[in-house]
Amino acid sequence: MTANRRPSSPDARGVLAREVRDSVVIRFAGDSGDGMQLTGTQFTMEAALAGSDIATFPDYPAEIRAPAGTTYGVSAFQIHFGGDIATAGDEPDVLVALNPAALKVNHQDVRIGGLVVVDTGAFIQRNLSKAGFDSNPLDDDTLAPYQTLKLDISKRTAQAVEQYGLSAKEAQRCRNMWTLGVMLWMFGKDLQATIDWLEKKFAKLPKIAHANIAALNAGYAFGETAEMPSDVVGYTVAKSDVAPGVYRTVTGTDSTAWGLVAGAKAAGLDRIMLGTYPITPASPLLHVMANLKEFGVITFQAEDEIAAICAAIGASYAGALGVTSSSGPGIALKTEALGLAVATELPLIVVNSQRAGPSTGMPTKTEQSDLFQAVYGRNGDTPMPVIAVATPVDGFEVAIEAVRLATKYMTPVMLLIDGYLANAAEPWRLPDPDDVPSFPIAFRTDPEGFQPFGRDPDSLARPWAVPGTPGLAHRIGGLERDSESGHISYDPENHRRMTEVRAAKLDRIAHDIPVQDFQWGEDRGDVVLVGWGSTYGPIFQAAKHLTEQGHKVSHLHLRYLNPLPPNLGALLARFEHVLVPEMNVGQLVTMLRSTYLIDAKGLNKVTGQPFRVREIEEAVRARTGGKQ
């Protein structure tokens, strides 16, 4: 909680004073079968509906149902809500732990003096041993640094749902809703959206719906009727001072999917064909797009990653927008086909939801370590545009831009997001559909003077000549081809010419993208923080705090990673220190050093967790020797 103010006057019910806070970070943690992701998502919805700005961080294990009660089966969902929110928060102010393992994994992260809510009913000997506690942490000094709220949530939930005749197991699965009820009371939120959602979700199981709603209401009532210990109070959290408009919450997956539709519409295409293969954390994009048939989207769950991209390329060849999506290991399998898309100069969007590597790595943990793979990872001199999403909302614009570049320049485009962004949510002021740019493409139809590899003099794009078009039948392929006719050619000069034109396309793109601007700070100073992708929130917040503390710190965040914005080198040269926070061991920093021959330094985090604001602030202070 970033600021304390004096408690407000007793509320209308006169029950309890509510403390006022600028923002609060809550982490819900439990077993992976305890429904923590749903609980967090619903709390997010209620907070957003109540006018808070929000950022979320779902953190779940790779195992679907790891053995119950173990530390590796702990699933968590963190939400930061309040006034001006840029990150999911460094430290939870409130931790809700539904079993000992959840407490074990998460309690060290809680802010000193923060609140820890536990279900005492779950702290039985068997669960304590599974979590590796020698003694009960509720009885020793484990939780001494925190306020604690010990509630027998298991028992109270069972009482609340007693009348519905559920099995003991079914009744316990309502614990998350009882807990959500308490938290919604504590932060003065409404219940209605959650009740509506439960009714819809369990429409075919009315008994389950009623029991969950009863548990939710009981949790809320528990807080409202002041059964709480006297030192636990309710809070009023600041509302966000946001622009008027229609809002919704959105994850990076949603915004990217919708951006692809908006982009294909802007290009005037008939169809999007997403060819993909299930992989964590990229699969949600397939799930979202499988439900967009009415908007012209066809999805194809292929037999493997290679088939997925090849089908997408085939669809582009036939005049649709081919899209494929995956995560690092799957992108590796697509590499050969990416080369073919570059060689045959066909539009294609490749979405990479990055996760921690190498190899299978940590499928559900986030990382930014596929930048080299995206920019350089192909055989031959095979340049390809690479752009990155910075926030959950940003996916919409970035996906539209990916479609623009792919169709205008006849090239595959790699769109980088990561496991964090794909799942994290924030509120989004919906754009006016009329404000979405329009960039209609023209398929080649005129046989007069048609050359399959003739080029537009500005974009250097070859014509998109779709099978079925009268008079344009031609052959393309992966063998080097004549720079006009497309016929197979091993001519040395022709290969030089084709290699150069493939590179020149990226130069043209470099001059067709916005000039790089600062996200925060002056255009010269002591330190410039350069980031890309999901580090946006913590870098921005750190730059802001440091500036408030008198440091001369600016923030540059790159959407375009290949090609880099042409003015970037000049901007970097105006700072004494160039610091590049990345969730890898230094990939962008290496690119910046080699491109601009500057002494950029990396700030690297490879724990599978997003940066904390504090970590970046400390790194900057270390560079500047604490000088202000």
Next chain:
Amino acid sequence: MIDTKRPLPQFSPKDFASDQDVRWCPGCGDYAILKGVQRALADIGRSPDETVFVSGIGCAARFPYYVSTYGFHTIHGRAPTFATGIKLANPDLDVWVITGDGDGLSIGGNHMLHVLRRNVDLQIMLFNNEIYGLTKGQYSPTSKRGTRSPSTPQGSLELPVTPAAFALGAGGRFVARSVDTMQAHLVEVLKRAHAHRGASFVEIYQNCLVFNDGAHAAFTAKSVAHDTQLLLEHGKPLLFGKNRDRGLRLKCGTLEFEVVRLGEDGVDEDEILVHDETNRSLASMLAHLAPPDFPVALGVLFCDPTTSYEQAVHQQAAEAGMTFVRDADLAALLRGGRTWTVT
């Protein structure tokens, strides 16, 4: 209604020849196959502009450069996947896949399995020469055990895959066979494959003069053809031999064929099995027949059409109210969940 006054476009095989010099080795069986395909395309009568040839990598995969249709020479083993994407984007196109024994059954074996089981409406021609030609003669997944090659100087150790049996096992709904040198037979088989809506798998025994000459001679040589080829016709008895006096019947008490001679030991034609293209079990047994004990079954082994994949995809999409993306209602898309208004 068909406009009878407007003449249908008429094509000749040379309308399907591209302007490129064909660069296969002199004497390669691929020349004969190219000729047969161009004849079949002319007879079928679809315009070159509505026809796409897709190939992977290998000698056979150069095929698209030599026909005047749209063509896509892709990457090793993946031709069926590109073809699937093309059909999903535009089901009206007539799409042919050209592959070989290495391309289609080794590196691309997985895709072959899935394109057949999905039943995408494609004609898939697998040129089987039992050798890797373009990489200079290594044994392939269809090479007979003991094949001596640069990579197996003491002879190959692996048991070969039988392409037609693989296709049937994968759930293929149309499986046929022909031979590069049997021009008239090949043209008819290709036309049957084209007429079948769904994935049509055609194995073509093809001779590689340079690295595996005579691989199929045991049943393709003129001197033995009559006695070693069983030319299948739906509804006709399984007879072969110069005088069509030998046939297949089921051995009493087992699920096995035996070769019998009409008139010998009182055998008459009623005892000979009749070919039924819709019988998958019969097709599987026929697929495995091989000299010296049995003839090789050529022609349509199996044909049992059902809804093709891209047809089903578009039908389901239409039922879900599919529009063109360019007509998509973005406001409906973006506001399709819970929203709130800040004033």
